[in-house]
Each structure stands twice: as C-alpha cells, then as structure tokens.
Amino acid sequence: MGKTIAEKIFDAHRVEEPFPDTHVLKLDRVFCHEITTPIAITDLMARGMDRVFDPTKIKAVIDHVTPAKDSKTAEQGKILRDWAKRHEIKDFFDIGKNGVCHAIFPEKGFVRPGYTVIMGDSHTCTHGAFGAFAAGIGTTDLEVGILKGVCAFHFPKTIKIVLNGELKPGVYAKDLILFIIKELTVNGATNMVIEFTGPVVDAMSMESRMTLCNMAIEAGGTCGICYPDMVTVDYLWKFIKDEFATKEDALKEYSKWVSDDDAEYERICEYDVSSLEPMVTVGYKPDQVKTVKEMAGTRVDQIYIGSCTNGRIEDLRIAASVLKGKKISDDVRAIVSPATPAIYSLALKEGLIEIFQDAGFCVTNPTCGACLGMSNGVLAEGEVCASTTNRNFNGRMGKGGMVHLMSPATAAATAITGTITNSDIYQA
C-alpha cells in the first residue's frame, strides 16, 4: 500500500509514538506572532525554562495589531521583540519590515517541501501549498515547540480533492475554496489533511495555491497540501539555487513529497470546475456559500481587500484591474492592506497603489488587523463588510457586524457599485 504525502512527512519526522496513534514529530519550523506567543514566553519564564530549541528554526513577526494601537498591544509586541533579541532569533520582523505571517514567511523562503511547520495560528495550513505539513496549534503546543522542537499529532487521514477542467475568467482560487468548503461542510475535514490536486491546481501560481490551502481549516482540516512541482521550484529558486545544480534536480528531490498512486484516502472528491461561478458566503459559517449572482444587489458598508488569504500581489493585481479608472460607490468605504512590505513596494512600482487610491480606497500598512476585528477597519454594530478574508463568524470583524467572504475581483466590483457584484461586467 502506498503512502500519502502526510504519511511520508510523518515517517520522516517521527521522534517516537509514545501512545497508540500519538506521533511526536520533529519540527523544521516554529513560526510565532505577537498574539499567541507572549503567553508562551511568559509561561516558559515563570517555569524557569526560558530557552529555545534552535533560534534558526524559529521565525517571528508582529502582524496582528501593528503598529501597536494601545498599551496592551504595545506590551505584546515588546515581549516578542525582547524575547527574539534575547535568544538571537535573527528572523524577527518588526514594524517597518513586518507583514501578515502566512504571506511574509513563504515570501522569505522559510517553507520547503517535506517540512513540518507549526504556528499558534489556525491559518498555518496555508504553508501546505509548498508540499509541507503545516498545522495551526495552541499556545501550549507552541511553548513545547519553542522549547523542544517537537509537537504531537494524531495521524491525519487524508481527503483528496481532484479539480478538473479550467476556471472561467473572473473565477479564482478563492471561489474554488469557498465551493469546496460548501461541499465538505465546516467540520467535514476535521482531523484530516486536504490534498488539492488535478489540472486546475497544477495550473495555479503559488499565491493561488496558498489561497486554497489557507482555508482548509474552515472545513476543519489540519492542513491543506499541494504537491510540489516546477511552480514550487520556480517560487523557491532564489532561496535554493545554491543547494541544487539545476531546477530539475530540485524538482527531482522535492518529488519524493508527492502521494503514491495507491495511497489510502478517507475520501476522494472529483469535480469538474469549468462552469464554477464566483462564490460568496451568506451567513456566519464559511460553508454557507452561494454564487455571487444569487447574492447580487446585497448592500455592504465596507470593502476589505487583504489578509493571509488574499493580500498577495496577484490579488492586488486582480482587484486593481477591476478598479482601474473607476471610483468606489459613495455609499461605501474601502480598505486595502498589502500583506507584506515587499508586496506593497511592488504594488507601488506597478502603479496598483495609485489605482486603489484614485478609486477611493484607504491603503494601510501590512497587518491582520481588520480580518479579526482588532484594528484598521473594525465594523460597527449592524454593518456589512465585503471581505477577501477567511472567516465570516458572527462579530468576527466587529461586534454585531456581518461579513461576506469573496475573491478580490468580486470585492473590487462590489466596491464600485456598493452592492455584491460579479466582476465580469468590469472585466473585458
């Protein structure tokens, strides 16, 4: 019997199996941000165990509320900053260099095929786009990860999603993942890995694959995974070119992190997505999804483009292509947060920032802020936001607020009309 990619990664990283179905894995990466890490740090200090297993494998960023909005968030940043300095964690991204964790860490080349990655953040599943096992965990698992470089997991079964056909113009990875979550439901993949495969995924950029994997958790998935291929190698090449003579050599090495044809799956779901329409969420759960056409005309108060789901350069290019030469509706306000400083700079160079500003968008620094209602775009009671983020929970972006999740193209079109709008009318 063959093995899935998750099984192969588990086999290569297993330290021991102390109890039945309890796999203690060696970690290649422990990622940290200022919301879930400070309590781990202060607890380690209180226990007299203020140590780190390997400062080169730990990467840290201030991203959720940045720059600090009050004394409490300033203190959280300070605890992380002081700790990174104390333990000589070189890859610490402070204000000015910081971006949304699941955008900046891949951008810096920190994730490779076959890696094990944990972070105290549920959207850590994003990094599976590189053919890694990447799981969100809580503060205690993070604490042990920082201290010992290990984490315990039950063995995850795998759901294989096979995506055939070709996406229509105006339909993107975000529409696809909303459709898949609707199919799987919010706990359809609990304790499981979701493999995204097929010609549609093969044709996707790393950015789109990250959008897919990012929302695996919204179906309960432990990790979303895409197989490494030449797209992965091309993305990583500037970081790995000293390790391999040619890209083909790198591909050959990374190809061991692909599931076997006869691997055992919990479920295989095959879809032809050629006729898929742009999708949008309607309620307070990410599996409550309709087509944009069904929801057309729904009024919104705010548009938000950004986050670890859809704040990358590809997303800004798509949104700007819809917005070019247009103005947002007088009835809405719109915010765009490029996910990292490099994305911001590139968007500036390409003239995208000017398009957003001319259209009437507020352009913020890279931060998670608005997505979870912490800063930079919190909703008032009863307000509605068209958002490219990943969670539409009740009150997620502000108490009493409502969120419709959608692609950057749909969000941009919605900004122009002030109501949920299919972007096709603005795309040639």
Added chain:
Amino acid sequence: MKNFKGNVLFLDRSDINTDEIIPAKYLTEITKEALKPNLLEDLVLPGFSKEDTRDKAVIVTRENFGCGSSREHAPWALEVNGINVVIAENFARIFRQNMYNCGMFAIELPKEKIDYLFANYAGKDVSMEIDVDQNTITINADGKSETIDFKVGEFDKTLVKEGGWVGYADKNY
C-alpha cells in the same frame, strides 16, 4: 489534576466557534485571569445569557465545538471560570488538543448519548463528576444519579493526569 466535578451548562447548538467563546478583541490580554468576565460573550443562542456560565464546571454541547481560531484563550476562558470539562459529539482539532494540553477534558460521546443528555437533563439543576481512572461520568439530578462511560486516548489521559503537555514534554524530550 484539575477539578472535574460540578454544575452543568447545556449549550444546544453545533459549531460554537472560538470567536464566540472569547472574542478576538480580548486577545490583547496577557494573563488568563483577565479573560474571566468575557466567556461566551458573543454566543448566539436563544435564551442564553452570560449569567448562565456562573458556578458551572461542565459544558454539554453538540457538534464541532471550538471551531475556528487556534487561540488557547478559549480553554483558558473556560478554565478561569471553573469549567474544566466540555462534553460534545465532536470537537475542532486544535481546540480539543488545547484542552488536553491544559490538562482539561474534551470528552466525545456518540450522538445518541448527547441526545439522551439533552432530552433528560437540559433545563434541570444537574451536576456531573468525571472519574479519571474509571472513564465514567456520574450524573446527579432530581436526587437520583446515573453513570455513563466514555472513551479517552492514553495520551489525552496522561496529559490530564500530568496537568498538561509542557511538564510531560519537558520530562520526556
């Protein structure tokens, strides 16, 4: 070990998420105790009031409890309110692991047992006690008592007995 005995709060809904258990705006707190007043503040459930969480030690609920964010603030908010046991049909993976990592119980029971608990005990003054060695839940209500079994993995039980994952991992790795 923590306390696993006391009054029961019934939450008759599936998919209660971590944002409902403790909203993100409180994630700027750096002590667990500070989360105490805000447990289940944004829960959408007809008839529920935050007062209902007072003097409770056990929550009984439906499916997929704790879905959403990885925030361990969710178990902490329960813990500082004296609630160390949640009984549900199933849990979101990260929340479930966080509970055991803190030495708390996230007990899974089959749907028919959860239905039975709601049908027979919801709305009454009920207390429960978990016997860690016997894997049983003793239910006391109306002056009567009954005992039901539950299953728990060896790893999870070890974490409950050791009081959490940090102490165990420090000893073993």
